[in-house]
Amino acid sequence: MKNALGKVILSCFVAGFSSVSLADFLEDSKASLYLRNMYMNRDFRQEGGRPSPREWAQGFTLRFESGFTEGPIGFGLDVMAQLGVKLDSSQEHSGTGLLPVDGRGRPEDEFGELGLTAKLRASKTVVRLGTLQPQLPVIAYNDVRLLSSTYTGGLLTSQEINGLTLNFGRLDEINLRDSSSNDDMNYSGVESKYLELAGGSYSFTPRLTASYYYARMKDIYQQNFFGLVHDLPLGDGVSLRSDLRYFNSKGDGEDRLRSASRVDRGRIDNHFFNGTWTLTVKAHKFGAGYQRLSGDGDFPFPGLDPYSTNLSMYNPFTKAETDAWQLRYEYDFSTLGIPGLTFSNKHVKAHNVKTATVDNAHEWERNTDLAYVIQNGPLKGVNFRLRNASFRASNGLKTQVDETRIIIGYNLSVW
Template identity: 40%
Template sequence: MTHNTSKLCVLLSAGVSAGFAQAAESGFIAGSTATLQARNYYFSRDYSDIVGPNKQSKAEEWAQGFILNFKSGYTPGPVGFGLDAIGTLGIKLDSSPDRVNTGLLPVQDDGEAADEYSRLGVAGKMRFSRTELKAGELQPNLPVLVFSDIRLLPPSYQGASITSNEIAGLTLQGGHLTSTSLRNEAGDDKMQAMLGHLPQRQASSDAFNYAGADYAFNSNRTTASAWYAQLEDIYDQRFFGLKHSEPVGDWVLGANVGYFDSSEDGRKLIGDIDNQAFFSLLSAKRGGHTFFVGYQAMFGDSSFPRVFANVSPLGNEVPTFEFAFADERSWQARYDYDFAALGIPGLVASTRYITGDNVDTGQGFEGKDRERDLDISYAVQSGTLKGLGVRVRNVTARSNYRTDIDENRLILSYTWTLF
């Protein structure tokens, strides 16, 4: 058994044993689930017309990751108790100092990527009626803090959260987070902000507070949302959203509309912030075909703020460009095809083109962006290889005020259901 395999087994046994040690009640054990995903990730970005102090012309790495998720059931009684655990392990397969900073692996002080990194996080949970309280390692997925599992290993946060579904159709959530473990780091650290795509490393915060409500009605075809978030002493943010789907004959029409209003908070550690962001993404689905058109607009003097290094639910944000700089206006056209309509379930292809302009670059000229994405993925649906997935991504992104990018990703994954 290799050192890395032994380490993974330690993570697995520690997570499961810690959970079982909390209780021997039948509900705790009978309701438990555990999965282990192996994720092999190749990431390559070529940079040209480089803007900024970093003159690195290429970021290219290959790594192997393992993600263990354990979720217990709840002990019997009016108040149930349980435990969740996540163990992660990342292993370097290929890298060099001139090709680091892909987001797959930590970069050491000597400029080399770490050979491996790992983490074990545990959260206790308590359930009363249809309300759940968690404390410890969390992976929230919220309009104001989107779960960005877009590299080798997922990020996580440390803190407490509460979710309540006591009223039919209404989900209430709130939380207080004190630190984060980034997607390519093993330890905890304070949280920083991003404006547009630029990390604001001059300041950090040990408090992210949020509260929000989602109300589903109209036979769950319509959901209205209202949220508030605060990265203490850096920014605060309000979000209002509406999602709707409507069957019309052989078609299903959809709409996803949202509005963010952001400003500085407390001690204003990164200065004044003034951003209002509107987005709309309309869709039309028939059979295996889905067509999208989106419009997004930034208002105010600042770019869109979010917690580093997260994505956001903005309709035109993609993993390469965000189209969220000050005053930017952007349009998107997208087409998806699900090959299940042709008798090949599990095979999905997507292509999209986004163009943005009117960017306030602060340099006396109008900034413009454009990006073309192509994604193809396949998940084996049955047989011996069920649980195997492959995804290919190719991107061309161009701008007259930021670095141009040509990107390729190849992701292989396999998920085992342990119990």
């Protein structure tokens, strides 16, 4: 797959530059370097629990995005280079997801990835081949550790009709956030040759958008998604946002899943509804959410990030039969004369959780975020973020975790 994609990217690149002008390609190009320094401490509090991992590392992400060559069909090339460097870790304290580990559990001193993406544009339709970072309901990349994850494949995005965005794609490999290699797509440790997707979103009005997507991970599962987002203005600085999401998932070649070690995922046939309602009152945001996951098996998704409103720092709340409630509060301190400072707190409580050994477990998680972006001076744009989480599971599940993350980031425009 890697060699085939490399040849496609190279042939597109050569063909695009052999006959057309490079003016727009260069003039519309941009490059940036993102620096992320991150410390993470995960404290397992349960009796007889695992050693508590803690690591500190520095990440570098260089992105180059070209414009398109002139002509009815424009060609372009994007490049992403990522490098992660260990600052403090050990075999005893590895496992936070910041750094990859070797066969003995020892953290690597450094790791990285080089990704190339060929682009072709005709009118308002763009085809991308190579390294991809989609953010769609049926597949999304992860960017909450040192480096972000990526996928390899092809994705077509069309916006020919005003208000309508269509996406069609096939992704063959994934590079996880703490890995230097591209691996086959997989779910619950069972490999798949590819994930294919089709769908899009349509804005009926500036305040109402509906979405539908279909996805199939070959020999693992098939999935349909329906989404609706509505913004309702209620007055000066006051509005209500409704975000409703529904998935229907069924197995596709379940015999392979039944042979997997996690037998609770041996069958997929479930319905997953989740939604949030957020009331904005000037600098305040008050949110409430609910989910119902019914049927057989856990909710299936590629990578690490399900498209769920209850996705949290530690737990995604996607085990079989999980019902959950969420309360959330956010505040923007700019109204108090401190622009750039924000605070948020989220609490998720779940019950009816089912695993291979438990039928009615309980889980809850609390997330607290405090973030600040420097607004002026020579350090303008430097951002600081303190994240803290507490997760508890009971009634058959015994996990107890407290987690702290400290993140310093800066995005430097290179070109």
